[in-house]
Amino acid sequence: MLTPSSNTALEPITQAMVADLPEVSAHFSRFKVTEIALSDSALAQFDDSEILRAAELLAHAKVDVIGWNGTSSGWLGFERDVRLCERITAATGVKATTSMLALNEILEKTGVTRLGYVTPYRDDVQEMILKNYAGIGVACAGERHLRLQDNFSFAEVSPRQIEEMTSAVAKDKPQAIAIICTNLRAAPLVDELERATGLPVYDTIATVVWKSLIVAGADPKRVTGWGSLFQKVG
Numbered sequence: 001m002l003t004p005s006s007n008t009a010l011e012p013i014t015q016a017m018v019a020d021l022p023e024v025s026a027h028f029s030r031f032k033v034t035e036i037a038l039s040d041s042a043l044a045q046f047d048d049s050e051i052l053r054a055a056e057l058l059a060h061a062k063v064d065v066i067g068w069n070g071t072s073s074g075w076l077g078f079e080r081d082v083r084l085c086e087r088i089t090a091a092t093g094v095k096a097t098t099s100m101l102a103l104n105e106i107l108e109k110t111g112v113t114r115l116g117y118v119t120p121y122r123d124d125v126q127e128m129i130l131k132n133y134a135g136i137g138v139a140c141a142g143e144r145h146l147r148l149q150d151n152f153s154f155a156e157v158s159p160r161q162i163e164e165m166t167s168a169v170a171k172d173k174p175q176a177i178a179i180i181c182t183n184l185r186a187a188p189l190v191d192e193l194e195r196a197t198g199l200p201v202y203d204t205i206a207t208v209v210w211k212s213l214i215v216a217g218a219d220p221k222r223v224t225g226w227g228s229l230f231q232k233v234g
Helices: 012-015 040-044 046-057 078-092 099-110 122-136 160-169 187-197 204-216 227-233
Strands: 002-004 030-033 064-069 093-096 114-119 137-146 176-179 201-203
Touching: 002 064, 012 187, 012 204, 040 064, 046 064, 046 078, 064 078, 064 099, 064 204, 078 093, 078 187, 093 099, 093 114, 099 176, 099 201, 099 227, 114 122, 114 160, 122 137, 122 187, 137 160, 137 204, 160 176, 160 187, 176 187, 187 204, 201 204, 204 227
Parallel strands: 002 030, 064 093, 114 137, 114 176, 176 201
Antiparallel strands: none
């Protein structure tokens, strides 16, 4: 898995998700991301060359799939992740996926066209995410965001804040809710959030694990306790 350098939530959560699959191991390579914004310096953090260097190191572990645990194509445009996966595979010979491409596949498989959004991001970043989803036919049906910029601060968002935002979005009656950010500690809450809202909740740490397992030939239905995604989306 490729992960931003200041993501403290992602690695232990990912390891916990696959802990009961003895034939599956998760490996990580990092590159520098310290803030999420639309400034030139913030956008430069997602230059493909930096990600490719991290991917090439990860390929030394002879992994079956490389997943970019990041949501940057949400505001940069989904085609960025398509090109990134192509470049990773060309450079390493390893199949690749991303959190956002996996989420988009899930939305297509489940027929979701009205989505609720929970993120920690700034107003302008959130606006770009909603615009890019509208561009692929997924309308906003409720959203909450925290206007944070520092990447480390995302991991300090409390479970109660996540629960409150998700509950508020659910009141707008979307078909599903996406929690978009791989440094929010939301994935362990998904089972509870789904029971409370009656809606599918797709966390972007979980989406890339789901797709990575499929690409690697492992059955995602064996992952239990992390939401309906693993059990109900084939």
